[in-house]
């Protein structure tokens with residue numbers, strides 16, 4: 533059994549801790565030996581002022597085009613199960 537997860541760059545989830553909690557939760561169930569597979573989605577922010585989309589650096593989330601601090605996360609905050617493979 534394999535469980536395919538999609539995790540965005542801004543979702544504050546570390547792969548190892550998800551696998552650890554999974555092993556604890558699934559212990560004794562049919563999903564006990566399931567492998568978790570992770571797909572990472574890069575983050576993207578969009579400026580609310582000029583609508584410019586950009587990938588922010590770790591230290592600066594301001595719009596690189598107009599300098600506005602009014603930015604929204606438009607990609608990268610997802611955390612979902614994409615599919616489950618059952619053998």
Ligand SMILES: [Zn+2]
Nearest residue numbers: 579582595598
């Ligand atoms: Zn801007």
